[in-house]
Structure formats: C-alpha cells, structure tokens
Amino acid sequence: xxxxxxxxxxxxxxxxxxxxxxxxxxxxxxxxxxxxxxxxxxxxxxxxxxxxxxxxxxxxxxxxxxxxxxxxxxxxxxxxxxxxxxxxxxxxxxxxxxxxxxxxxxxxxxxxxxxxxxxxxxxxxxxxxxxxxxxxxxxxxxxxxxxxxxxxxxxxxxxxxxxxxxxxxxxxxxxxxxxxxxxxxxxxxxxxxxxxxxxxxxxxxxxxxxxxxxxxxxxxxxxxxxxxxxxxxxxxxxxxxxxxxxxxxxxxxxxxxxxxxxxxxxxxxxxxxxxxxxxxxxxxxxxxxxxxxxxxxxxxxxxxxxxxxxxxxxxxxxxxxxxxxxxxxxxx
Amino acid sequence: xxxxxxxxxxxxxxxxxxxxxxxxxxxxxxxxxxxxxxxxxxxxxxxxxxxxxxxxxxxxxxxxxxxxxxxxxxxxxxxxxxxxxxxxxxxxxxxxxxxxxxxxxxxxxxxxxxxxxxxxxxxxxxxxxxxxxxxxxxxxxxxxxxxxxxxxxxxxxxxxxxxxxxxxxxxxxxxxxxxxxxxxxxxxxxxxxxxxxxxxxxxxxxxxxxxxxxxxxxxxxxxxxxxxxxxxxxxxxxxxxxxxxxxxxxxxxxxxxxxxxxxxxxxxxxxxxxxxxxxxxxxxxxxxxxxxxxxxxxxxxxxxxxxxxxxxxxxxxxxxxxxxxxxxxxxxxxxxxxxxxxxxxxxxxxxxxxxxxxxxxxxxxxxxxxxxxxxxxxxxxxxxxxxxxxxxxxxxxxxxxxxxxxxxxxxxxxxxxxxxxxxxxxxxxxxxxxxxxxxxxxxxxxxxxxxxxxxxxxxxxxxxxxxxxxxxxxxxxxxxxxxxxxxxxxxxxxxxxxxxxxx
Numbered sequence: 001x002x003x004x005x006x007x008x009x010x011x012x013x014x015x016x017x018x019x020x021x022x023x024x025x026x027x028x029x030x031x032x033x034x035x036x037x038x039x040x041x042x043x044x045x046x047x048x049x050x051x052x053x054x055x056x057x058x059x060x061x062x063x064x065x066x067x068x069x070x071x072x073x074x075x076x077x078x079x080x081x082x083x084x085x086x087x088x089x090x091x092x093x094x095x096x097x098x099x100x101x102x103x104x105x106x107x108x109x110x111x112x113x114x115x116x117x118x119x120x121x122x123x124x125x126x127x128x129x130x131x132x133x134x135x136x137x138x139x140x141x142x143x144x145x146x147x148x149x150x151x152x153x154x155x156x157x158x159x160x161x162x163x164x165x166x167x168x169x170x171x172x173x174x175x176x177x178x179x180x181x182x183x184x185x186x187x188x189x190x191x192x193x194x195x196x197x198x199x200x201x202x203x204x205x206x207x208x209x210x211x212x213x214x215x216x217x218x219x220x221x222x223x224x225x226x227x228x229x230x231x232x233x234x235x236x237x238x239x240x241x242x243x244x245x246x247x248x249x250x251x252x253x254x255x256x257x258x259x260x261x262x263x264x265x266x267x268x269x270x271x272x273x274x275x276x277x278x279x280x281x282x283x284x285x286x287x288x289x290x291x292x293x294x295x296x297x298x299x300x301x302x303x304x305x306x307x308x309x310x311x312x313x314x315x316x317x318x319x320x321x322x323x324x325x326x327x328x329x330x331x332x
Numbered sequence: 333x334x335x336x337x338x339x340x341x342x343x344x345x346x347x348x349x350x351x352x353x354x355x356x357x358x359x360x361x362x363x364x365x366x367x368x369x370x371x372x373x374x375x376x377x378x379x380x381x382x383x384x385x386x387x388x389x390x391x392x393x394x395x396x397x398x399x400x401x402x403x404x405x406x407x408x409x410x411x412x413x414x415x416x417x418x419x420x421x422x423x424x425x426x427x428x429x430x431x432x433x434x435x436x437x438x439x440x441x442x443x444x445x446x447x448x449x450x451x452x453x454x455x456x457x458x459x460x461x462x463x464x465x466x467x468x469x470x471x472x473x474x475x476x477x478x479x480x481x482x483x484x485x486x487x488x489x490x491x492x493x494x495x496x497x498x499x500x501x502x503x504x505x506x507x508x509x510x511x512x513x514x515x516x517x518x519x520x521x522x523x524x525x526x527x528x529x530x531x532x533x534x535x536x537x538x539x540x541x542x543x544x545x546x547x548x549x550x551x552x553x554x555x556x557x558x559x560x561x562x563x564x565x566x567x568x569x570x571x572x573x574x575x576x577x578x579x580x581x582x583x584x585x586x587x588x589x590x591x592x593x594x595x596x597x598x599x600x601x602x603x604x605x606x607x608x609x610x611x612x613x614x615x616x617x618x619x620x621x622x623x624x625x626x627x628x629x630x631x632x633x634x635x636x637x638x639x640x641x642x643x644x645x646x647x648x649x650x651x652x653x654x655x656x657x658x659x660x661x662x663x664x665x666x667x668x669x670x671x672x673x674x675x676x677x678x679x680x681x682x683x684x685x686x687x688x689x690x691x692x693x694x695x696x697x698x699x700x701x702x703x704x705x706x707x708x709x710x711x712x713x714x715x716x717x718x719x720x721x722x723x724x725x726x727x728x729x730x731x732x733x734x735x736x737x738x739x740x741x742x743x744x745x746x747x748x749x750x751x752x753x754x755x756x757x758x759x760x761x762x763x764x765x766x767x768x769x770x771x772x773x774x775x776x777x778x779x780x781x782x783x784x785x786x787x788x789x790x791x792x793x794x795x796x797x798x799x800x801x802x803x804x805x806x807x808x809x810x811x812x813x814x815x816x817x818x819x820x821x822x823x824x825x826x827x828x829x830x831x832x833x834x835x
Contacts, residue, residue, distance in 0.1 A: 186703065189702075190699055192680075192682070196682045196683060197680045203669065204663070204691050205663040205695040206695045265682055
C-alpha cells in the first residue's frame, strides 16, 4: 500500500488525462473483442506506448545514476535496420531477435564505457551515438525504406496472445523483468546510492563504474526491443524516422514518473505510468478531431501542468494551503 | 623596509546567517613586507581575505589603504584601489594566450580593435620583469602551474600594484617551483608591495614571511614578527591552548597490546602527498594521528584506505603482501574508513538510515546477493540502539539527521561489515557534545574488543585520551611517534612544531 501511495501523483494524473480524453471522445473506453483480439482506443494506447515504455524502463535506470541516454532513438533505428535486413535475407526469427538484441546491448555497452570508464559527460557521450547511429542505420538499409513480408516476425508488432496484443505483453514483461531484477537484487539500492553520491558510494566499495555501465547496457537492450516492435509493426525499417525524438518522450516519461534528473531514487512503475500519460494524450488529441497543429501545444500544456503540480515548491504551497483551510474549518 | 601601515583593518565583523565568523578582527599590513595569515580550518582566514579584497562586505569595522578610508564593494573596485588577489585555483583562462590572460578586459586598443602587436610587446616586457620566458602567443594551458601562478601574479600586480593577496599559492608546486615563486615575492617586496600569503606550510612561513597574523574561531589571536616567534609558540597560537593547562585525561586501559602487528606499511608514500612512512598497526590498539591542517593527515588516511595509490612501499596484512589500490581492495582485507567530509564523502543523503547502514555490507556482498529485508531491519535496529542514533527511525532519509547522528550511522555502516582495521578521519568534527562523548567511548570499546583503529583528529585532548600511540605529522612527514606516558598534549604540540625535514 505504501508503494501505491508513492505512485499516487502519477496515477492521479493518468486518471485525469484519461477522463479528459474520455469526455472529448466518447467511446474511448469501449473495448471489444474481434477475431479473438482485444480492440479499442484504450488497447490502442497500450500498444502505441510500447516503444516509449520500453525506452523509459532503461532510461529510468540511466537517469537514476545521474546520467542520460540520448542515443536510444538511434539505437532503435540501427537494430530495426539490422532486423529488417536479416528478415529480408530469410533468417529465422530467433536468429534475428538474438542478433538485434545483442547489437542493442553492444550499443549500450559502448555508451556505458564512454560514460563510466572514460568519464565523458553522459549527454555528450550518448550524443555521439545519437548522431552517428542514424547514419549507421542508413548505411545498413542503403538509404531506402527496407520492407519485408514475414508473418512470423510481424507477429511481434501485430500479433496477440490470449487476445492481448504482443507489444503490450512485451513492455509489461520487460518492465516486470527489469523491475524484479533491480528490486529483488541489490542493483536498485546500489544504483540509487551511486546516483545520489558517487564519491561516498565508491568509498564504501560500491563498484560504481560497473553499475553505470550496466544501466546503459540495459537501456541499449530496451531500445533494441523497441526497435523490433516498430520494425515488425510497419513491416520495414525506416532509418530516418524510426524512433525519431523518442528519446525525448522517454526522458519526459521518466520525469513525469518523478525520477529526478539529478539522479537517485527511481521507480520504473512510475516511469511506465508517465509513458502511458504521454500516449493517452497523443491518442486523445488525435481522436478529438482537433487540427493536428494543436497536438504538440496541448501536450506541452498538460505536461507543464503535471510537472508544476509535482514540483516540491508547489507541493509545499499546497500543503500549507490545505493546513490553512483545515485550521479555518476547525475554527468554525 | 618601511613601517607605515599600507593596508589596515580595525574591528572587522562578519556574520553569515546569524553566525559570527569574524569578530572584531584587526589586521595591519605594512608596505614592503610579506605577511602570513594563519589559522586552522574555520578560523576565518578566507572570509577576512574576501572582505579585504572586496568579494564580501563587512558588517562592521573600518578599512584604510595608505591612510585613506576605503570600502571596496567588488573585487574590481578593490583592484582599482590597488588590492590584487591570486587564488588557489589560478584564476586565469587556460584556453587563451598568455598575453590575452595578462590583458583580458583591458586590452590595448587601436581604433576600437585590440592592438595585438602592442599587447604582445607589453606582455613580453612585463614577463621579463619576472624572469619568465613564456611566449605571449602560446595558450596558457601549455605552461605548468608554477608559470601560470607567476603570470597570475604579474597580472594582479600590474592591475593593482599596492597590495597582493595570495591564497595557498604553493599548494600544488614542487620545491623548486616554490623557490622561484618566493624569488618573485622577494622582488615584489623590494618594490614596496605589501604581500599577504595564506598557507598551511609552516616551513614556508619561516622561510619567507616577515610577520604573521593568527586567527582562531573568527578572532585575532595575535600579530607578531616572525623573527621573535619560535615555531612552538606559533603552533600553540594556532591551536589556541596555553600549554600548561592542556592535560588530557588518559584512558588507563589505552595501553599498547602485546599482539603482533596485523597491518604493516613499509616505506609507504606518495609524492606530493605524504612522504614515505613506516606504520605497523596491531589489533586492539588505537593509533592516533596528530598534525596541523595540511600536514598530511588526511593524505595518510587516503593512502591507507587505497583511495590514493602509493608510489613507494609495500603493505602487508597478516604478513602477506597485499595491493591496496582501491577502497574495494582495502575493504576486502577488512578495512573500513569514515571520511573527514561527512556530507560529500560519507552519507548518501536521500537514502534512509537503514540503507545507509547496510550499504558497505551490501557492497562487499555484491549486487547479486541482496541483504534480505529482515536482516537489514535487524542490523539497523541493532545499531540504532547500540549507538543511540536519533531519531530512532530507520526509514528516515539520513540527510534529515543531525551531524552527530549521521556520523554514528556511518560508523554503524562500517561496524556492520565487522572490519579488522577502522580508519576514522576527524570522527568528532562538527558534532554536538553528547555525540562527541559517545563516539569517544565507542572508540575505547572497539579497541577493547580487539579492533585496530587509526584515528585522525585535530583535538589533541581527544587523542591523548584514547590513543595507545600517537603519530605526529608535520609538513607531510611522519615526524614523531609517542607511546605510553609520552602521550601528553605538550609533547604532541611540541612535535607538531618540528619542521618536516627533521624526520
């Protein structure tokens, strides 16, 4: 229950956004079953959020160490391009998955080495792959949108198990897996310690460099998974646009989730709720029929509001206001 | 040498957030003298310098420069009055050229543009006066710190020209560089400049200064000519004790154990940090480390714990040679260390008291073997009770605890790892009296239980009370070892005044 209380601001924000979207577009909450698969706007939010949700899982850990990973969008493009090439060449799905995920892991390790061992500032270290990565992806696809037709691989993007779309299952499973990994082991505590005070952590023998490397590796792996889903979904790899700007949505999701960019305490669940808030907004604005020009502005306004309400300064003010009203009520 | 007061200040007061850091301080600098400003940490040296150089405004008092009352409101204004400053971290720009650094903000102009040729010529001439052969067109980063220091001095003197403040100018210089810096200072003294130098190296004070002023706890202790001030008197001025009255009460059980030394460091040292020393530590003893600030106390601790790597010597644990090149390795051999800077190096502020207590133990077990919640709770409860950590709430973020309670939690963190050798760097600094006494008792208790301890402290009574041996440091050398009945406050202070080279 304590866990639930910590997540209250995020859950509340999600509820408010969902209600608002529901008011604008009736039918938002209706879920139907067609051909043994769940359909509906709500399900759609869950499917569409998959890439950002996956990125947010890795990003949460990276940000907890006081880092940031700008390269995740580019890593999506690289792994997507490689996966599409392998599928088009007729390789089996397990091979494609293994190679692509390993590549994502490798990209993450590259970032991790730059940050943890060469002490390059995370924003610069990951900017390198952010810029170069898209170029690499374009080299792999030869500059064209590489398409394929392989139902087995496309299942990752559009299939369903027990009526639940695969993307939803994948991000839920990954969230659960990483969440259990960091919280059932001591990784979570040690990552938080490094993020809050790296010097003090190293002085008690915490292997900070290894931990930081691990977070970037996990982030790379998450990006590779997101790349798979997008590639499988569109039956092709678009090196120019796959994952474009998604790193920013992922960072936003983490921030809405309440993890400070200054590092320290983190919650993967809260980041996932943050990703859902962003996607619910996207879907809601699309469904509302407003001109698309409004989309970004409305999104920005909602996000500023959420972040303002979460800021410690406002929280203090609200607490004072509540106490004041309570005292007044008691006087009466 | 003239005897006119060049820069004088009377009754300077300064408070920060209601805490008085300078209380009625007087300071007089004469033209053509080198004046050392001394005092331990927190004595108020840097605050005084910042007021005299215009970086801070004083709350009360007067300031006169060459007889006229002045009130600099900024560093630039002080510079225009003739007061220049060179800070410890040289305040120049590495990526600009030597000439640009010398004339930044006041470049010679020709039709509104920088006259580079003249700037170069001026720079050349200026540097020649200091016997520095630096190419004005080379970037500053090209030159070693010692040259940059002299360039900074040249700029400051050229800008101001009456008074020069130097904050720890020799901290990162080797002996030869210090000498050439001192040559420059002698030359400036001849020219009639008043020079104020802040330093922790007493040898250098005696080598170069004409007068010293000592501050302690925000008050002026005294101002004397160095020729009339024996080293021993200077040290007691800085520490603030009349030697006669200082008689610590020794713990009668603090005697040397007859066990074999488990931890040995032979010829252990690191250049520029601490001269090679021999140290053998036995289980069941407290080795006290005494010395003034900058004498190499913390450097010794950093070396023992593997934070710094030694460049000479060998460490052995139980007669096996070991490498101690990181805290991890030291911890693996049963070491633990409570650092001096509790906030930046000790606590992990946002984590709870419980998490802070189990952190070192968790680090030794590795990430894959988490400490079960039940065990963590038991450890936290045990140490919160044993050390009386308040409030007794294991879930509270440690940053909300008082300094003394934070220190106890950090001690608990190491005790949970059951260390064989515990190094405590200033364990009682900045904590309240109650916690102070508890920590001293704890040190005695741990010794009696057979732990080996190394305790660094600037509180001499404290060292006298609990140490079985005291090692005295001076100018980055281990100069003296005191045992048994030799351990008295007088003997420690006396040894602290010994110049480092005498070892």
